[in-house]
Amino acid sequence: MKKTLKIPLIILGSFLALVLIINIGFSLWLKYKLPDYLKNKTPYQITYESLTVEILSGSISATQIKIKSKHPDNLESISLNGTLGALNISRLGIIEFLKNNRIEASSVKLSKPNLFIRLSKKNDKPGKEPIPFTIKNIEIDNGNFNIKQSDSSQLFSAKNLNLDVRNLSLNKNPDELPFALDSYTITAKDLFFQLGNVYALTASSIKTNNGKLDVADFEMKSLVDFKDWERNYRSQRSLFGIKSKNLTFEELVFNKTKLSLKNAQILNPEFIIRNRDNKVVKNNKNKSGFYIDFQNVDIINGKLSVMKADGKKSMSIASFNANVKSFLTDSETSKNKVPFTYQDYEISGHRFFYDAGKYYTIDLSSFDLTPQNTDLKNFKLNPKYSRTEFVRMIPMENDLFNISANRIQLSGLKWKYEEDQPDVLLKNVKLTQVDANIFRSKIPKDNPKEKLLYSRLLRNLKFPLLVENLHLINSKLVYEEDKPDSNGPGKILFTNFNMNVKNLNSNKKKGADTKVPILINCKFMDVSPMKVNWNFDTANLRDQFTIAGYINSLPADDINPFIKPYMNVTATGTINSLRFDFRGNNDIMNGQFRITHKDLKVSVLDKDTKEKKKLLSAVANLVVKKDSKKFPESVDIYVERSKDRSFFNFYWKGIEDGLKKSLLVIKI
Structure with a gap:
């Protein structure tokens, strides 16, 4: 052998021999000295059947391990009790641990662990930092875990846990997800996990199969009483609760800045939200640095209850189905008024309830929603109080509404936010078989607030709004007004009411048409054909309008339900x-009025008994024209607007002025 080759071989052989001697020596030290070290230098009693250490590969394995805390009542250290069938650590950085007191390992496998763990009490005083560790791969085989906080509250528990996590990395950034991983598989039963200080997650079972996660009997529930939550978590608006018979997720992906899933299905969920009454205390915490990306989410046969602080419902849905595609929230979307984006959604449900404030509730028998269309069936706006109770409650004059609609349809909806303002376009709004009752009592004092005309009301909207066509079909409108000295309210009735409104707009689009034409066909007092053509312009600052129309073949006694209690007068004959x-603006109205009538007679009634006053009736009929000419002339009307009255009061004053000038023999 050449001398030049012999020397390196000797060096290499010596090195290998040295490693072997160190490995054997370290193994012998572990065998004879580790038990004493564990006994005297750690707060635990640890025994094992066998222990193998390979320094060269950095692998450690032990079998039949038993561990027990020496001082289980000491809250300053972690309490451990239980057994492990086997522990295998591969590629442990022993030198890194000895030199820098840092644990680094390629993988850790726990076989049949059965462990009870109580965490140590949090110590806010500066002191020794916990040993940092990095473990890329974790495997647990048939484990049972019970982990509690230092105050004995449950933190985590699971039975029959099998877990395989690959390429795990932890993240200390509080604004991002606490961990990231490449892949995982899991099965477990009776899972419990505390999520922060308020919520806990539970499931009867959890498992993965070919990347699909399946969770049975899932629940997210509150760990604190509502009153305690309301007092101690003032920056949170709502307290949530979720139950679901089954959750499934495909391709669930975690990394430090992203939570992503595809084809999620939530079966028979029940969502319960309870809101606080008092104001939310805002905090200055920066917005989250991670984003959520849900490619396709299905909710099947869900229930929703939103509760007030006193436990009463403010909204509920008895059952609903929903599908949302490409839902995304990230650092960019969080800057917007709507902090998320989506590609599409479909939501349908039954038996919707909403508490609409102090005086009303809203009910729907069913609804269907998509980004472009809305379909509501059996809509009801219900008063919470009787008329008598309502009149006692209001400080001044106000209307009480009782409204139902067989169907409400919105189609061709497009909306967006521009410069922090919504921009809403609706192609068609269709309301079918609306039944609206409007009641006003004159007992409370007058409301002095100015009643704006409709052109100004629309113009005052701060955002662009355009409804191209609004249709009211085969509906019924009733207006009732009650005076302190009347025996019951006066009533005006419109049936077979059909209305078309075009170009309903808020005058916020430059160069767009702002004229609003309205066409009405109905039966007045359920007997007489009536037609009205009404026009206004939202860009006209004087709120100019025109309103023209006719009523034909009206028996005079059909208007008695209104004039009898309101004016103490009845009429007979035919109009x-x-x-x-008429033409008008926010100040005055003028125009032409014409009436043809026959055999018109009036009877003046006693205010209290409602009996006919013969003398006054005879005098009244002397000044009222019994018959009109065959072709009567029009009369000019002129009225000034009372700004604290509605548009319809203004319109009625014009009709009243025309009636006086047409029917009275002498000017009164």
Whole structure:
């Protein structure tokens, strides 16, 4: 052998021999000295059947391990009790541990662990930092774990846990996910996990199969009483609870800045949200640095209950199904008014309830929603109080509404945010078989607030709004007004009510058409054909409008339900036609009025008994024209607007002025 080759071989052989001697020596030291070290230098009693250490490969294995805390009541250290069938650590950086007190290992495998762990009490005082560790791969075979906090509250527990995690990395950034991994498989039963200080997650079983995660009997529940939560977590608006018979996720991906999943299915979930009454205390914490990406989520046969602080429902859905595609929230979307984006969604449900505030609730028998279309069936706006109770509650005049609709359909919806303002476009709004009752009592004092005309109300909207077509079909409108001295409210009735409104807009689009034409066809008092053509312009700052139309073949006694309790007058005869053509603005209204009538007579009634006053009735009929000419002339009307009254009061004053000038023999 050449001399030049002999020397390196001798050196290599010596090195290998040295490693072998060190390995054997370290193994012998572990065999004879480790038990004494564990006994005297650690807070645990640890025994094992066998122990093997390979310094060269950095592998450690032990079997039949038993561990027990020497001082289980000492909250300053972690309490460990239980057994492991086997422990295998591969590629442990022994030198790194001895030199830098840092644990690094390629993989750790625990076989049949059965462990009870109680964590140590948190110590806010500066002191010795915990030993940092990095373990890339973790494998658990048929384990049972019970982990508690220092105060004995449950932190984590699982039975029959089998876990295989690959390329795990921990993250100390509080604004990102606490860990990331490449892949995982898991099966377990009776899972419990505390999520922060408020919530816990539980499941009867969890398992993966070919990348698909399946969770049975999932629940996210609160760990604190509502009153304690309301008092101690003032920056949180709502307390949540979720139950689901089964959850499935495909391709669930974790990394430090991303939580992503595909084809999630949530079966028979029940969502319970309880809101606080008092204000939320804002904090200055930066927005999250990670994002959520859900490619396809299905909720099947879900239930929703939103509760007030007093436990009463503010909203509920008895059952609903939902599908959301490409839901994304990240650092960019969080800057927007709507902090997420989506590609598409479909939501349908039954028996919807909403508490709409102090006076009303809303009910729906069913609903269907997509980004472009909304379909609501059996809509009801229900008063919470009777008319008498409502009148006692209100400080001044106000209307009480009772409204139902067989169907409400919105189609061609497009909306977006521009410069922090919504921009809403609707192609069609269709309301079918609306039944609206509007009641007003004149007992409370007048409301002095100015009642804006509709053109100004629309113009005052801060965002662009355009409804190209609004249709009200085969509906019924009733207005009732009650006076302190009347025996019951007066009533005006419109049936077979059909209305079309075009170009309903808020005058926020430059160069767009701002004129709003409205066409109404109905039966007045359920007997007489009525047609109205009404126009206004949202860009007109004087709120100019026109309103023209007619009523034909109206028996006079059909208006008695309104004039009898309201004016203490009844009428007989026939109004053959009533035509009007008015023009107005926010201050005055003028135009032409014409009426043809036959055999018109009035009876003046006693205010209290409602009996006919013969003398006054005879006098009244002397000043009222019994019959009109065959072709009567139009009369000019002129009225000034009371700004604290509605548009319809303004319109009625024009009709009233025309009636006076047409029917009275003398000017009163």
